[in-house]
Amino acid sequence: MNELQEKPDRRRERTRRALREALIALIAERGYDGISVSDIADRADINRATFYLHYKDKDDLLFRGMAEIYDAIGQHHQTITREQILSGADDLMNDASDFEHVRAHADFYRALFSERGSIAFTISMLDYLAETFCCHMLEPLAEGIEPAVPTDFIGAFLSGAEIGVIRWWLTRGDAYSPQQVAQMMYMMSIFGVAWALKFNPHGAATASAD
Amino acid sequence: MNELQEKPDRRRERTRRALREALIALIAERGYDGISVSDIADRADINRATFYLHYKDKDDLLFRGMAEIYDAIGQHHQTITREQILSGADDLMNDASDFEHVRAHADFYRALFSERGSIAFTISMLDYLAETFCCHMLEPLAEGIEPAVPTDFIGAFLSGAEIGVIRWWLTRGDAYSPQQVAQMMYMMSIFGVAWALKFNPHGAATASAD
Amino acid sequence: MNELQEKPDRRRERTRRALREALIALIAERGYDGISVSDIADRADINRATFYLHYKDKDDLLFRGMAEIYDAIGQHHQTITREQILSGADDLMNDASDFEHVRAHADFYRALFSERGSIAFTISMLDYLAETFCCHMLEPLAEGIEPAVPTDFIGAFLSGAEIGVIRWWLTRGDAYSPQQVAQMMYMMSIFGVAWALKFNPHGAATASAD
Amino acid sequence: MNELQEKPDRRRERTRRALREALIALIAERGYDGISVSDIADRADINRATFYLHYKDKDDLLFRGMAEIYDAIGQHHQTITREQILSGADDLMNDASDFEHVRAHADFYRALFSERGSIAFTISMLDYLAETFCCHMLEPLAEGIEPAVPTDFIGAFLSGAEIGVIRWWLTRGDAYSPQQVAQMMYMMSIFGVAWALKFNPHGAATASAD
DNA sequence: TCCTAAGCGAGACGGTACGTCTTGTCTTCCA
DNA sequence: TGGAAGACAAGACGTACCGTCTCGCTTAGGA
Numbered sequence: 068m069n070e071l072q073e074k075p076d077r078r079r080e081r082t083r084r085a086l087r088e089a090l091i092a093l094i095a096e097r098g099y100d101g102i103s104v105s106d107i108a109d110r111a112d113i114n115r116a117t118f119y120l121h122y123k124d125k126d127d128l129l130f131r132g133m134a135e136i137y138d139a140i141g142q143h144h145q146t147i148t149r150e151q152i153l154s155g156a157d158d159l160m161n162d163a164s165d166f167e168h169v170r171a172h173a174d175f176y177r178a179l180f181s182e183r184g185s186i187a188f189t190i191s192m193l194d195y196l197a198e199t200f201c202c203h204m205l206e207p208l209a210e211g212i213e214p215a216v217p218t219d220f221i222g223a224f225l226s227g228a229e230i231g232v233i234r235w236w237l238t239r240g241d242a243y244s245p246q247q248v249a250q251m252m253y254m255m256s257i258f259g260v261a262w263a264l265k266f267n268p269h270g271a272a273t274a275s276a277d
Numbered sequence: 278m279n280e281l282q283e284k285p286d287r288r289r290e291r292t293r294r295a296l297r298e299a300l301i302a303l304i305a306e307r308g309y310d311g312i313s314v315s316d317i318a319d320r321a322d323i324n325r326a327t328f329y330l331h332y333k334d335k336d337d338l339l340f341r342g343m344a345e346i347y348d349a350i351g352q353h354h355q356t357i358t359r360e361q362i363l364s365g366a367d368d369l370m371n372d373a374s375d376f377e378h379v380r381a382h383a384d385f386y387r388a389l390f391s392e393r394g395s396i397a398f399t400i401s402m403l404d405y406l407a408e409t410f411c412c413h414m415l416e417p418l419a420e421g422i423e424p425a426v427p428t429d430f431i432g433a434f435l436s437g438a439e440i441g442v443i444r445w446w447l448t449r450g451d452a453y454s455p456q457q458v459a460q461m462m463y464m465m466s467i468f469g470v471a472w473a474l475k476f477n478p479h480g481a482a483t484a485s486a487d
Numbered sequence: 488m489n490e491l492q493e494k495p496d497r498r499r500e501r502t503r504r505a506l507r508e509a510l511i512a513l514i515a516e517r518g519y520d521g522i523s524v525s526d527i528a529d530r531a532d533i534n535r536a537t538f539y540l541h542y543k544d545k546d547d548l549l550f551r552g553m554a555e556i557y558d559a560i561g562q563h564h565q566t567i568t569r570e571q572i573l574s575g576a577d578d579l580m581n582d583a584s585d586f587e588h589v590r591a592h593a594d595f596y597r598a599l600f601s602e603r604g605s606i607a608f609t610i611s612m613l614d615y616l617a618e619t620f621c622c623h624m625l626e627p628l629a630e631g632i633e634p635a636v637p638t639d640f641i642g643a644f645l646s647g648a649e650i651g652v653i654r655w656w657l658t659r660g661d662a663y664s665p666q667q668v669a670q671m672m673y674m675m676s677i678f679g680v681a682w683a684l685k686f687n688p689h690g691a692a693t694a695s696a697d
Numbered sequence: 698m699n700e701l702q703e704k705p706d707r708r709r710e711r712t713r714r715a716l717r718e719a720l721i722a723l724i725a726e727r728g729y730d731g732i733s734v735s736d737i738a739d740r741a742d743i744n745r746a747t748f749y750l751h752y753k754d755k756d757d758l759l760f761r762g763m764a765e766i767y768d769a770i771g772q773h774h775q776t777i778t779r780e781q782i783l784s785g786a787d788d789l790m791n792d793a794s795d796f797e798h799v800r801a802h803a804d805f806y807r808a809l810f811s812e813r814g815s816i817a818f819t820i821s822m823l824d825y826l827a828e829t830f831c832c833h834m835l836e837p838l839a840e841g842i843e844p845a846v847p848t849d850f851i852g853a854f855l856s857g858a859e860i861g862v863i864r865w866w867l868t869r870g871d872a873y874s875p876q877q878v879a880q881m882m883y884m885m886s887i888f889g890v891a892w893a894l895k896f897n898p899h900g901a902a903t904a905s906a907d
Numbered sequence: 908t909c910c911t912a913a914g915c916g917a918g919a920c921g922g923t924a925c926g927t928c929t930t931g932t933c934t935t936c937c938a
Numbered sequence: 939t940g941g942a943a944g945a946c947a948a949g950a951c952g953t954a955c956c957g958t959c960t961c962g963c964t965t966a967g968g969a
Contacts, residue, residue, distance in 0.1 A: 078934085078945060100396075103924060114947045119926065186310070186396035193441060216461045220445060224465050227441015228434045231403060235433030251426045255434050258468030288914055288966075313955060324916045329957065498919060498960085520816075523950055534921045539952065606730070606816035613861060636881045640865060644885050647861015648854045651823060655853030671846045675854050678888030708940060733929060744942050749931065 083121055085111040087132040095174030098183040126187050133188070136168070137195060146203050149266055166245035169233055177237040180230065189230070196226035208264050215263045225256055293331055295321040297342040305384030308393040336397050343398070346378070347405060356413050359476055376455035379443055387447040390440065399440070406436035418474050425473045435466055503541055505531040507552040515594030518603040546607050553608070556588070557615060566623050569686055586665035589653055597657040600650065609650070616646035628684050635683045645676055713751055715741040717762040725804035728813040756817050763818070767825060776833050779896055796875035799863055807867040810860065819860070826856035838894050845893045855886055
């Protein structure tokens with residue numbers, strides 16, 4: 068009868084993918100808080116009750132569907148060393164992978180990081196970025212020294228700044244390329260980080276506060 | 278015309294205050310998204326229908342009730358000049374008024390800036406801070422020079438960072454005083470800002486990127 | 488705006504009446520177990536949620552709506568005395584009010600007393616009739632004597648018989664008038680009752696069992 | 698290992714028996730309308746889909762499982778003659794087999810004949826009893842005479858009365874033995890039946906109505 | 908001091924979404 | 939082949955919250 072009766076596992080996966088894609092599409096179209104489980108199920112051509120067989124609620128779908136995206140971001144955040152930075156051999160400044168990923172899903176992020184978006188997603192992204200910054204960058208760099216401020220403070224500072232910058236960027240059309248934004252972000256951050264972690268990037272003099 | 282010439286009806290004001298206070302109390306207790314208009318009205322001993330005579334919805338109450346808080350924050354963000362900073366005569370570094378205000382309403386902000394908080398409020402605060410930074414600080418400082426990055430980028434960067442820091446601070450008990458946080462915030466920011474706006478704070482050498 | 492905005496009490500009553508009437512109509516049309524709360528609300532042009540403001544569920548509506556019908560039946564079951572029966576002055580035999588009421592609502596009862604009807608209603612009617620028989624007829628008649636069988640047994644016997652007869656009658660078109668059925672019912676019952684309560688109806692010889 | 702490797706037919710029968718027994722047990726425990734197909738399958742350790750391979754629905758299982766019970770009842774309802782009754786040689790009065798059967802399955806019948814029971818079962822039992830009374834008792838007894846009321850009326854009357862009496866009995870603990878109930882039932886019925894079929898049971902005078 | 912318009916309590920209602928439950932169908936795979 | 943396992947559609951359920959409306963009471967502020 069049904070021409071699409073593949074293996075049960077595949078069927079399951081098809082259903083989930085349909086739901087995920089419907090979610091993405093609808094978020095971009097109407098904003099996150101403007102859509103209901105019903106909307107998602109309708110768009111995915113899935114019965115609403117079936118939705119609940121797979122996901123607890125809208126947030127659950129969003130977050131579980133985001134796992135892959137998180138991973139995509141995380142992969143780029145490789146651990147770096149003081150030497151890399153001091154030698155200028157790091158590519159941090161030119162690593163625009165975060166922003167490229169954001170631009171590839173611009174509608175999605177623009178919707179989620181707006182006043183009609185998702186607080187849970189925003190906070191979760193904030194925390195994820197903070198954690199990533201700490202583990203992959205700040206703590207390795209702070210190895211053996213006494214930071215001027217706690218590394219988790221720096222993580223919170225940078226992750227907040229990144230969210231702020233992303234939101235700024237997304238509401239300003241395509242005026243800047245991912246690379247440009249990445250560089251601006253880097254330059255705005257690096258001196259503060261260098262001061263906090265007590266090293267001198269790019270030959271600049273160490274700032275001496277208080 | 279005199280649209281603000283409403284009769285100083287005490288009853289009206291009493292009702293609104295009761296609703297505002299109920300909102301604040303409930304947010305601190307149960308989080309923003311955990312309360313309904315019904316809850317607020319019950320707590321305020323106000324009929325639910327009466328709520329709608331005064332406010333459009335929960336967000337409306339939150340935002341209109343926040344006007345005074347915004348003002349409280351805004352007052353401190355006085356316009357400053359390059360000279361003030363260069364002379365070290367500015368009190369920016371020691372201006373902890375933002376963070377004192379936050380600490381005074383810690384439960385409130387902790388609830389709103391959490392995964393069960395309010396995206397509308399968070400974004401609104403972000404935008405408000407960005408705007409405030411731009412108008413009161415960055416644009417005056419950028420007067421006559423060509424910033425390395427747009428001032429609204431810097432505003433977005435700093436406001437995001439501030440939200441990130443506030444959230445970090447609020448989830449870490451009372452380990453740091455408002456003054457300490459303000460200083461850390463200042464130090465993490467100032468070198469980037471100085472680089473962007475091309476001046477040399479506190480006698481530090483100007484950073485020279487590429 | 489709304490041309491039908493009468494007093495709240497009236498509005499309430501209008502809503503309930505609409506629901507009751509929708510229920511009756513639908514029961515007659517499609518049987519009790521074939522209709523949902525949704526169907527009733529739709530037919531009554533009432534929002535489904537509003538249904539639940541008034542009634543717990545379908546059964547609740549049925550039973551509360553039946554109160555008046557019960558009363559209508561109950562009114563006719565006046566207390567009678569041995570003398571009335573012995574003198575033949577009672578109108579019991581010719582009291583067809585029960586059956587007239589049933590015929591007036593034939594579709595309704597036919598639906599409820601069928602295999603797609605309502606067990607709750609059927610049992611409730613059975614118990615109600617049993618109770619009514621006991622209180623209004625059997626116990627007064629048993630005053631001062633020792634019945635051969637408990638009066639509540641007789642009540643159960645007669646009420647069951649009446650339901651059986653009603654069902655028989657309703658599935659046989661209009662072959663018999665309410666009066667005819669009432670008389671048959673009376674004659675089939677009276678000798679057993681007379682035996683149990685030890686009196687001689689209509690000049691018949693007392694039956695002597697065992 | 699393969700203790701389940703009997704012939705396929707046996708497996709089939711085992712499955713069905715498991716389902717029947719689960720149904721009976723659950724009805725007695727939680728009432729008929731309180732259990733779902735899922736509950737039955739769980740209790741029987743049978744997959745729910747398998748249930749539908751054997752039975753259309755819950756009612757189908759009940760009814761098909763009841764066939765044997767029906768037969769058990771039917772066997773006792775032997776055809777009787779006027780002579781048997783007039784001679785007192787019938788054992789009708791002392792035939793308590795119906796009630797003994799009921800008592801043996803008291804929980805089951807109590808559940809099904811209650812407000813949370815099964816209308817389909819109740820009506821079906823009513824009809825079955827009416828039919829049985831008609832065929833095995835009333836019509837043979839009415840042979841050659843003109844009954845005062847139709848025999849199917851009498852069947853409906855008696856079957857209803859029997860259900861009423863069973864329900865009365867089941868809700869009154871063990872105060873009466875099956876024999877006592879059977880005798881009461883007999884005595885309450887016999888005079889009416891005798892009147893209707895125009896014979897004089899047990900030497901009692903024929904009742905002469907109006 | 909009284910009167911009158913407002914603020915407000917009370918609560919019915921339509922509407923939308925929620926998450927759960929049950930039913931019946933179907934498909935794949937195993938013993 | 940009978941059954942296990944489980945995905946799915948369909949749809950009812952009862953609840954929660956929202957925003958609107960109407961009706962009267964009360965009460966404060968102006969006449």
